[in-house]
Amino acid sequence: MQKNQRCFFNIESFAKQENYKTDYNPFEKKLTINNDKTKWIFVLGFQFFSKNKQNHSIKTPLFLENDKIFAPCDEILPYFEKESSKKYFIDTLNQQITFKKPPPSTTKIAPLKQERAGTREVKTIVIDPGHGGKDPGALGKKSKEKDIVLKVALLLQKKLKKEGFNVKLTRDKDVFVQLGERANLANQWDGDLFISLHCNAVDGVQRQRITEGYHFYVLRAPESEEDKAIARRENKVATLYGDGSAKAELSPIEWIKLEAQLEKYKQSSYDYTEELLKSFQGNGKIKQLGGGVGGAGFMVLVGALMPAVLVELGFITHPKDEAYMITAAGQNKLAEMIAKSVIEYKKKVHRYRKTLQH
Secondary structure (H helix, E strand, C coil): CCCCCCEEEEHHHHHHHCCCEEEEECCCCEEEEECCCCEEEEECCCCEEEECCEEEECCCCCEEECCEEEEEHHHHHHHHHHHHCCCEEEECCCCEEEECCCCCCCCEEEECCCCCCCCCCCCEEEEEECCECCECCCECCCCEHHHHHHHHHHHHHHHHHHCCCEEEECCCCCCCCCHHHHHHHHHHCCCCEEEEEEEECCCCHHHHHHCCCEEEEEECCCCCHHHHHHHHHHHCHHHHCCCCCCCCCCCHHHHHHHHHHHHHHHHHHHHHHHHHHHHHCCCCCCCEEEEEEEEECCCCCCCCCCCEEEEEEEECCCHHHHHHHCCHHHHHHHHHHHHHHHHHHHHHHHHHHHHHHC
């Protein structure tokens, strides 16, 4: 193995030999590793993991190969070293991880896979203002979701055009567009990035008082019951206002059928989501909900043959979030943060393309 070559190790095998319990949920793509004092949660493809409910970021996400889950040695092993007070060494000759003192482990490592989707230049951005027309979306005390997201979308279009992007909107006025048609339009326009804008909502007076914050979603099997519920609410338009062809929820079999599409575009979707988080964190007046990123079966993302992210700008049912989202200043700031994330994502893709050329 070359000196500068990255390595990966079979994290399940390693954890078991270190006396951790492991559990992998293939539908959620979630790996849980725990013992009496520590609980780790990894989600394949995401550049984040949690340790005892504290979020940590990594540059290289975990991935599945030949039914084994691999993690980057240089980014994950230091956490285990701190946890166990052991020092691990990469034995490149025998392709294994060893301890400073015997007995050595037999945890295999693997060379870095040059696996990355979406390597073409980012030129065409498709913005999808959710709902519209006969579908008002979620309702606040003073506003409708369809109106807020359209205003933010128009501002975002203007800002991105100034930066030289080709920008398309699935709707630029108060009209209804079928969920499936939104992704179809993005494909017809040969989009390089699909951004669907929404406002979140919850039921119940008490929950509405305390539930606030922005959250971003990629198309993947839901990671929690809360994510499932949010996706069902957004998908409800499929049955209330649609032509009857769309569904409110994907079955496990349908998720399996989507795997090829998800595999092709997932890394680029995660890369863009990371830029969204950077742009939003500490800016504006809306807080971050939880870890800021989730996955669920949003029908508007199904069929988009490009990196795609659904952006929940904030909770229209929360007084402060709604008050901010209905102001011109708030809408401009939201558009500004999204525009910045697109610009930074384009730079990231450009840097990656240059590495492939050398």
